[in-house]
Amino acid sequence: MDSKQLLEIAAKACDDKSGQEIVALDMKEVSLIADYFLICSGNTERQVDAISKSIKDAVEEQGKEVKRIEGKDQARWVLVDLEDVVVHIFHKEERAYYNLEKLWGDASKVDLPI
Template identity: 45%
Template sequence: MNNEEKLELIVKAADSKRAENTVVLNVREISTLADYFIITSADSNRQVGAIADEILEKAKENNLEIRRIEGQRAAEWILIDLGDIVINVFQSDQRKYYNLEKLWSQADTVETTDWITE
């Protein structure tokens, strides 16, 4: 599975659990941490957990290596590290506070509208 297919899988998994304002950043040229960051959010901790669980389930079903998971217990900011792709699932207030989009503002945004249902 190539990176675009992985990105689509993850974005669709998040969207299926009503993730909001999902952004995919191509950080390949500006970071050694990963090639892509996915940032998404939800209004409640329960929904943040559901989004992360769905992403993890789809990753396992597709034999993607899950290197690290952080923040599952509090479910305010859950980080899922898949190596080349790092997923950040935020509770909406936490997303505003940490503002990763500003931190990585030099990154190109990957178009995801075809992957998200309205």
């Protein structure tokens, strides 16, 4: 499975749990961290947690390993490390504050099939 397919699986998992403002950034030309960033938000800590669990389950169903999940205790900004894809799940208030889309403004957006 390539990183684009992994991105699409994670994006669908976000959408399945009503993740909002789902945005994918192509990071290949601007960072060595990952091929893609996937960013979405939830309205509550419970929804943020549910989105992260949905991603973990969907990725593991495809036989891929989740490298690490950070931030689940507070569920205000959860990071799911899928190695080539890094998913940022924000509580809506934190998303506006950190504004990763602007921070990584040199990265182009990726069209998602959701």
